[in-house]
Amino acid sequence: MDRNRSGGAALLVRLAVAFGAAWLLSASPAALGQAGVQGGGGGAGGGGAPAAAELDEAASAVEGAAAEATEAAQDVQDAAGDVAASQDGGVDSSGDLQLPDDMTDVNAWVAIFIEYGVPALAAIGKALAVLVLGWILATWAARFIRRQGDKRAKLDTTLSRFLAQIARWAILAMAFIAALGIVGIGTASFAALLAAAGLAIGLALQGSLSNFAAGVMILMFRPYRVGQYITAGGESGTVDEIQLLTTTLDTPDNVRVIVPNSAVFSGTITNYSHHAIRRCDVSVGTEYSADLDRVRQVLEGVIEEIEERVTEKESMVFLDKLGSSSIDWVLRIWVPSSDFWPLKQRITALTKKRLDEAGIGIPFPQMDVHLDKLNG
Numbered sequence: 001m002d003r004n005r006s007g008g009a010a011l012l013v014r015l016a017v018a019f020g021a022a023w024l025l026s027a028s029p030a031a032l033g034q035a036g037v038q039g040g041g042g043g044a045g046g047g048g049a050p051a052a053a054e055l056d057e058a059a060s061a062v063e064g065a066a067a068e069a070t071e072a073a074q075d076v077q078d079a080a081g082d083v084a085a086s087q088d089g090g091v092d093s094s095g096d097l098q099l100p101d102d103m104t105d106v107n108a109w110v111a112i113f114i115e116y117g118v119p120a121l122a123a124i125g126k127a128l129a130v131l132v133l134g135w136i137l138a139t140w141a142a143r144f145i146r147r148q149g150d151k152r153a154k155l156d157t158t159l160s161r162f163l164a165q166i167a168r169w170a171i172l173a174m175a176f177i178a179a180l181g182i183v184g185i186g187t188a189s190f191a192a193l194l195a196a197a198g199l200a201i202g203l204a205l206q207g208s209l210s211n212f213a214a215g216v217m218i219l220m221f222r223p224y225r226v227g228q229y230i231t232a233g234g235e236s237g238t239v240d241e242i243q244l245l246t247t248t249l250d251t252p253d254n255v256r257v258i259v260p261n262s263a264v265f266s267g268t269i270t271n272y273s274h275h276a277i278r279r280c281d282v283s284v285g286t287e288y289s290a291d292l293d294r295v296r297q298v299l300e301g302v303i304e305e306i307e308e309r310v311t312e313k314e315s316m317v318f319l320d321k322l323g324s325s326s327i328d329w330v331l332r333i334w335v336p337s338s339d340f341w342p343l344k345q346r347i348t349a350l351t352k353k354r355l356d357e358a359g360i361g362i363p364f365p366q367m368d369v370h371l372d373k374l375n376g
Contacts, residue, residue, distance in 0.1 A: 134175020
């Protein structure tokens with residue numbers, strides 16, 4: 001660098017001398033001739049010839065100075081070109097990076113860093129800032145969705161957590177794609193690759209995705225809950241667990257049944273535990289010889305003995321039909337859903353006892369066999 005500074009100073013001195021000589025050369029020849037004549041006249045008879053010779057020498061000196069000025073100007077132009085090339089930082093006319101010929105040239109490396117390094121660092125910094133911001137936003141969105149899900153009783157915890165994770169990964173994916181665009185990586189091909197991968201995965205997991213979609217719908221609309229007794233997908237049992245792909249049931253004889261959610265949601269779902277109370281129907285048949293009023297009185301007494309019945313709902317004795325061998329009655333009693341099966345068994349047993357005590361028979365199918373003796 002000191003050598004460059006000293007060379008530049010020398011060039012400036014030479015350029016100043018050259019410009020001075022050029023100015024002298026541009027002086028009027030007539031003026032120079034007049035100065036010579038006057039000098040000769042002042043020294044008449046003794047100094048005219050020497051004055052002419054000095055004038056010729058001065059003209060020659062001026063011409064030499066002009067030539068030197070031209071050479072100095074060319075040197076200055078070449079030096080300026082070298083400095084400009086050094087400041088370009090090794091970048092050619094096409095804009096591509098070009099390493100300097102002199103690998104020890106500090107100025108060239110500084111120019112390359114300014115041209116390429118500073119923008120690259122700025123882009124990387126922006127990309128990192130986008131990623132950090134995306135991470136913060138994704139975490140906040142996931143927490144917000146989980147909190148809102150916890151506040152809403154109708155929204156299942158599994159579904160709220162699932163939606164929170166979906167939102168979190170979606171925001172992170174968008175932040176990642178934006179960061180790639182900032183650093184100069186094309187995102188169009190990347191998005192096309194993700195779309196193709198998604199299509200391939202969707203075709204490969206078509207059945208699982210169908211169960212997954214049905215699981216999301218079940219968790220959103222909540223046709224049944226854990227602990228309820230249902231019939232769905234051709235199976236009956238108490239719901240033990242609701243997952244995104246399957247529903248687990250426990251049958252009354254303690255058998256674990258796992259039903260795909262697509263089979264559950266695409267068919268009829270019967271929920272026996274949805275309401276707090278249910279109507280318990282107990283059918284019984286009496287003989288035709290029994291008095292109808294007496295039978296109704298006995299059956300209404302059975303209803304009065306069931307203390308667990310729901311009094312807000314009207315329980316009744318209903319004469320159903322006249323069967324082939326009996327008169328059919330139905331006891332309709334509203335009971336709590338949680339005690340349905342024990343109370344049904346108790347009502348059935350109590351009905352038989354009270355009819356027996358009243359002397360009212362319960363007919364059953366009979367076969368009469370008649371034997372005829374043939375003559376001969």
